[in-house]
Each structure stands twice: as C-alpha cells, then as structure tokens.
Amino acid sequence: MQTPKTYRSSFVLLLTVLVIALGINISLGSVSIPFSETLHSVFGGTLDNTAWDYIIWNYRVPKAFTAILVGAGLSLSGLLMQTLFRNPLAGPFVLGISSGASLGAAFLIMGSATLSSLFGFSLVTDVSLAIVSSIGSFLVLLAVITVASKVKDTMALLIIGLMFGSISAAIVSVLSYFTDAQKLQQFVYWSFGSVGNLSWHQLGLLFVILIIGIVLGILSIKPLNALLLGENYAKSLGVNLVRSRYLIIIATGLLAGGVTAFAGPIAFIGLAVPHLTRQIFNTTEHRVLVPAVLVYGAILMLICDTIAQLPSSAEVLPINAITSILGAPVVIWLLVRKRKMVF
Amino acid sequence: MLRTLGNAQPDLGGCLAVKGKPIVSYAPLELSAEISMVLTEPIASKNLSVLELVALGRQPYTNWLGTLTDTDKQKIKDAISSLELDELQHKKCYELSDGQLQRVMVARAFAQDTSIILLDEPTTHLDLYHKIQILKLLRSIAHTTQKTVVFTTHEIEMAIQLCDKMVLLDGKNNYFGQPCELIEQKAFESLFPSDTVSFDPKTGSFRITK
Known part of the structure; x- marks a missing residue:
C-alpha cells in the first residue's frame, strides 16, 4: 500500500502527461500548423491565418475533448464491469454492451428508412442515435444481468455475454442485407469509430451523459471495494447489494452506451485501461482506481487519436483499429513482465 | 445453518x-x-x-x-x-x-x-x-x-478441548451444551458407525476401531 503522498505525485505526473498529450494532439493534424501558433490560438489569441483558427477551434479542439471523454468513459465502465463481475476479462465489449449499442444504432440508421418516409423527415439525429444506442446497451446489459443472477459461474457469464454479442451482430447483418447502400455506408462508418465528427453541441451532450455516469461511479466506490471480497462478504459488510448492482449497471450503461452512441464502438480501451492502471498503481482501492482510470483512459485515447489522424496526411484511420493495435501489445507486455494478472 | x-x-x-x-x-x-x-x-x-x-x-x-x-x-x-x-x-x-x-x-x-x-x-x-x-x-x-x-x-476433538459450548448435529439427535456435559450424555458415541470409529470418553477423543 502506497502512502497518499506517492499517489498524489503519481496523479500530478499523470495529469502532466495528459496535458502534454492534449497539446500534441491539438498541434498535429492533416494541415500542419506551427506549434507556437497553435498554443497562441488555444490560449485565446487570434491568428492572422483565420483558416488555422477555424481548424483549431472547430475541428481539433472538439476532437481532442471527445477523445478525452471517450477514453475516460470507456475505461471507467470497464473498471466497473470488472469489479462487478469480479472477472478480469469483463469489459463493455466482452459483455455485449457495445454490441447492444450497435444493434440500437443499426435499427435506427437502417430500420428507420421506412418510418422516416412515413413521417417525411429523418429520424436519425444525434440525440435519437444516442438515446437508441444507450437503450440497446442497457437491454443487453439487463439480459446479461438477468442470466447472471441464475448462473453463478463467471466464465459462463462471459460466454453468455459473447453469445448476446453474436446475436446482436447477426441481427445487424440481417438488417444490413435488406438496407440500401447509402444507409449501410452510414452504419459502417459509425462502426469504425470516430472521435472527429462531434460538434460542440454534441460534445456538450456527451459530457452531460458521462458526468452522470461518473458521479454514479464515484457513488459506488465503497460498494465496489466491498465487492472485491465477493457478494456474500459485501452483504455482511452492510452493502445493499441490489441497489449497488443497479447503480453500477446504470453507470456502465450510461458511460459505455453514451460513448458508443457518439463515437461508435471503440474496442479495447474499456478492457485494457483498468489492467494497466492496476499494474502501474499496484492497488485495488477504488478511491485511487476510479480517478486513475479516467485520466489513463483519456491519455491513451488521445495518443491513439494522434496516430489515427496520420499527422500531415489527409487520411484518417479508423480509431477502432488503432486502439487494438497499440493497446493489446501493451497489455501482453505488462502481463509477461509481471508474469500474472493482478486483479 | x-x-x-x-x-x-x-x-x-x-x-x-x-x-x-x-x-x-x-x-x-x-x-x-x-x-x-x-x-x-x-x-x-x-x-x-x-x-x-x-x-x-x-x-x-x-x-x-x-x-x-x-x-x-x-x-x-x-x-x-x-x-x-x-x-x-x-x-x-x-x-x-x-x-x-x-x-x-x-x-x-x-x-x-x-x-x-x-x-x-x-x-x-x-x-x-x-x-x-x-x-x-x-x-x-x-x-x-x-x-x-x-x-x-x-474437528470434533479440537472443539471438545477448546469450546465453551457445542452444538452437535447428526441428523437425528441434536445436542447443545458444554463439551463435558455432552460427553456425559454419550452424545459422541452415536455420531459415527461404531465399527469404524469409537469415542473414548476419558480422553475426549476418537479411536479407530480395528
């Protein structure tokens, strides 16, 4: 157990890295803008080159903040899942939550074609997409929880989560088969994952959803610590199991569902960041882990986004691929180095 | 229980x-x-x-x-x-x-x-x-x-030596009391089949029946 003071210095270091990552992320992009000019613009100055100003304030800054929110949200939801199921493999993807969000998005984008022709306007808006994706992830999560109360074996539970994921994927393929090319393309682009398409308005909405999720997460820190001993011990420590479980599930649904709705299904972050954090901080205390995963997730996502946008080229790689390519080896390396999974 | x-x-x-x-x-x-x-x-x-x-x-x-x-x-x-x-x-x-x-x-x-x-x-x-x-x-x-x-x-033998009170559950007869009282009531004799294990009330321990 480290003393609070060393935790404080770790956090100061982490926040410094976050600021540096943010700076690098904003200063790099398809158009090369000198670093000094970027700094000048970010700190409120106006640039002579108004195009640069526009790029920074309407493209790069919202994108960087989206990356921060996405990384933080997914990481926290992964931590909550891993502790709730007391399983190091749990994460928004493995338990089918992201598939649920995809299913919701697929129904809205592809299934709404007939409905919108009926109403005469498109039902696919940011808000409706966010709501439907969140509902999708909630439904899958609820289904997994319902089964979880009957199945005691956590490995079985993971397989059930994967099965729900497969079912969602199958329904999505059926929907894709019957949909027209334009709608399909819209959905495929959504499923690549992207942090670059959010306006300030959408960013605000995502921020509100995530703040609610994070607050619920912080409120469940104490039951989360008790759950490290198992449910029966937690109960004997006075934890209201039913209430805590719902609190954690709602928080996860908001975090993972909200992120997936706005940025698409982004793999790996939710699973990996809690492990990286536990390895580096060497603790299971959620009072440390919850803030730490938020910052770690944000840093990792900023780095992934910086790579995905391929500095000084016009191409942007799917962020979903980068998170896995960059993140998976890091986790493998950490596990090999420590020779075991700390959970 | x-x-x-x-x-x-x-x-x-x-x-x-x-x-x-x-x-x-x-x-x-x-x-x-x-x-x-x-x-x-x-x-x-x-x-x-x-x-x-x-x-x-x-x-x-x-x-x-x-x-x-x-x-x-x-x-x-x-x-x-x-x-x-x-x-x-x-x-x-x-x-x-x-x-x-x-x-x-x-x-x-x-x-x-x-x-x-x-x-x-x-x-x-x-x-x-x-x-x-x-x-x-x-x-x-x-x-x-x-x-x-x-x-x-x-660990019945250890319990006999260390506990203040014992509850003995063998399905049919259940006993509750201080270990020495239970020994006096012959509560331990019927706990296991006597052709395998028998109870020695003097030492408060079990003996394998040979």
Whole structure:
C-alpha cells in the first residue's frame, strides 16, 4: 500500500502527461500548423491565418475533448464491469454492451428508412442515435444481468455475454442485407469509430451523459471495494447489494452506451485501461482506481487519436483499429513482465 | 445453518433474533454492526494488501466514500496485532499461505467490531498447527473481548478441548451444551458407525476401531 503522498505525485505526473498529450494532439493534424501558433490560438489569441483558427477551434479542439471523454468513459465502465463481475476479462465489449449499442444504432440508421418516409423527415439525429444506442446497451446489459443472477459461474457469464454479442451482430447483418447502400455506408462508418465528427453541441451532450455516469461511479466506490471480497462478504459488510448492482449497471450503461452512441464502438480501451492502471498503481482501492482510470483512459485515447489522424496526411484511420493495435501489445507486455494478472 | 445465522441464506423455519429483534427485519447496514462473518468462499481479489483487506471490515462505520477516521485506524491496528499479523500487513493476499490468509480474514471480522463473529469452517485446508493456532486465537478473542464466536467445524476433538459450548448435529439427535456435559450424555458415541470409529470418553477423543 502506497502512502497518499506517492499517489498524489503519481496523479500530478499523470495529469502532466495528459496535458502534454492534449497539446500534441491539438498541434498535429492533416494541415500542419506551427506549434507556437497553435498554443497562441488555444490560449485565446487570434491568428492572422483565420483558416488555422477555424481548424483549431472547430475541428481539433472538439476532437481532442471527445477523445478525452471517450477514453475516460470507456475505461471507467470497464473498471466497473470488472469489479462487478469480479472477472478480469469483463469489459463493455466482452459483455455485449457495445454490441447492444450497435444493434440500437443499426435499427435506427437502417430500420428507420421506412418510418422516416412515413413521417417525411429523418429520424436519425444525434440525440435519437444516442438515446437508441444507450437503450440497446442497457437491454443487453439487463439480459446479461438477468442470466447472471441464475448462473453463478463467471466464465459462463462471459460466454453468455459473447453469445448476446453474436446475436446482436447477426441481427445487424440481417438488417444490413435488406438496407440500401447509402444507409449501410452510414452504419459502417459509425462502426469504425470516430472521435472527429462531434460538434460542440454534441460534445456538450456527451459530457452531460458521462458526468452522470461518473458521479454514479464515484457513488459506488465503497460498494465496489466491498465487492472485491465477493457478494456474500459485501452483504455482511452492510452493502445493499441490489441497489449497488443497479447503480453500477446504470453507470456502465450510461458511460459505455453514451460513448458508443457518439463515437461508435471503440474496442479495447474499456478492457485494457483498468489492467494497466492496476499494474502501474499496484492497488485495488477504488478511491485511487476510479480517478486513475479516467485520466489513463483519456491519455491513451488521445495518443491513439494522434496516430489515427496520420499527422500531415489527409487520411484518417479508423480509431477502432488503432486502439487494438497499440493497446493489446501493451497489455501482453505488462502481463509477461509481471508474469500474472493482478486483479 | 451458519449462513442462515448470518442472513446469507433464507431460513428453513423458526425465528432468529439478535438483541430481541428478528434478523430478517434488520437493514443490511444495521446487521453488519452486529454480526461479522468469515466464509468458506475464497475472496474475489487476491490483489488486496492485508491492511486494505482488514480495513474493509470498517465499512459499516465509514462515510459514503469509505474514509477511515482515527478510531477506524486504531481498530484496524488492534485487529492486526491481536491476530499477530503486524509483519504481514503490507503483503498482498496472493503472497500469503492459507493459514495466514485465514488469520487475515478473522482480523477483518474482528475489525468489524461486532458482538457476534460467525465462521464457516475456519480450519479447512489448514495443517494441524495452523488449525490449532486459529482456534486458540478465536478462544482468546472470545474470552478477552466478551464477543460471541460461533464456528462450524469437522474437528470434533479440537472443539471438545477448546469450546465453551457445542452444538452437535447428526441428523437425528441434536445436542447443545458444554463439551463435558455432552460427553456425559454419550452424545459422541452415536455420531459415527461404531465399527469404524469409537469415542473414548476419558480422553475426549476418537479411536479407530480395528
């Protein structure tokens, strides 16, 4: 157990890295803008080159903040899942939550074609997409929880989560088969994952959803610590199991569902960041882990986004691929180095 | 039965009361200040340090974030030293032997500072020395702090030597009383088939029938 003071210095270091990552992320992009000019613009100055100003304030800054929110949200939801199921493999993807969000998005984008022709306007808006994706992830999560109360074996539970994921994927393929090319393309682009398409308005909405999720997460820190001993011990420590479980599930649904709705299904972050954090901080205390995963997730996502946008080229790689390519080896390396999974 | 006593499992019938109030009508938090438990199931995360694990025993008394007050820290320190864990307190649980881990779990229950401590087979998987060590510690806790310590066990001979009172459940006849009373009532003779094991009332131990 480290003393609070060393935790404080770790956090100061982490926040410094976050600021540096943010700076690098904003200063790099398809158009090369000198670093000094970027700094000048970010700190409120106006640039002579108004195009640069526009790029920074309407493209790069919202994108960087989206990356921060996405990384933080997914990481926290992964931590909550891993502790709730007391399983190091749990994460928004493995338990089918992201598939649920995809299913919701697929129904809205592809299934709404007939409905919108009926109403005469498109039902696919940011808000409706966010709501439907969140509902999708909630439904899958609820289904997994319902089964979880009957199945005691956590490995079985993971397989059930994967099965729900497969079912969602199958329904999505059926929907894709019957949909027209334009709608399909819209959905495929959504499923690549992207942090670059959010306006300030959408960013605000995502921020509100995530703040609610994070607050619920912080409120469940104490039951989360008790759950490290198992449910029966937690109960004997006075934890209201039913209430805590719902609190954690709602928080996860908001975090993972909200992120997936706005940025698409982004793999790996939710699973990996809690492990990286536990390895580096060497603790299971959620009072440390919850803030730490938020910052770690944000840093990792900023780095992934910086790579995905391929500095000084016009191409942007799917962020979903980068998170896995960059993140998976890091986790493998950490596990090999420590020779075991700390959970 | 022990799990029912600790409200971890619904009762089959009858009524259980702590301080005159049925345990089913206690709120979880209220009950956690009266009864602490050591269960047979392994803890989910072995990555907790001994200190962190024992500190979890203070959860019923801490605020919404689980901040430890000076009183809490003192109770944790007391629990750790009375279970002789001072040298292990910064170790992680996966570094401990089964016997050490069991002592940590008892320390956690002790730190919870309840009038009743329930233990479900605290001696399983331990060798003879550690079995006796745990049971002697439990006995001294019960006698020095006036707590009620209830545990289930298959170690009948040790229980006869160490316990103040015993409940004997063999399916048909159930007995309750001080060990020597039960010996006088010949409660142990019928516990096992006599062609395999017989009970020697003089030494309070079982003999293999040859």
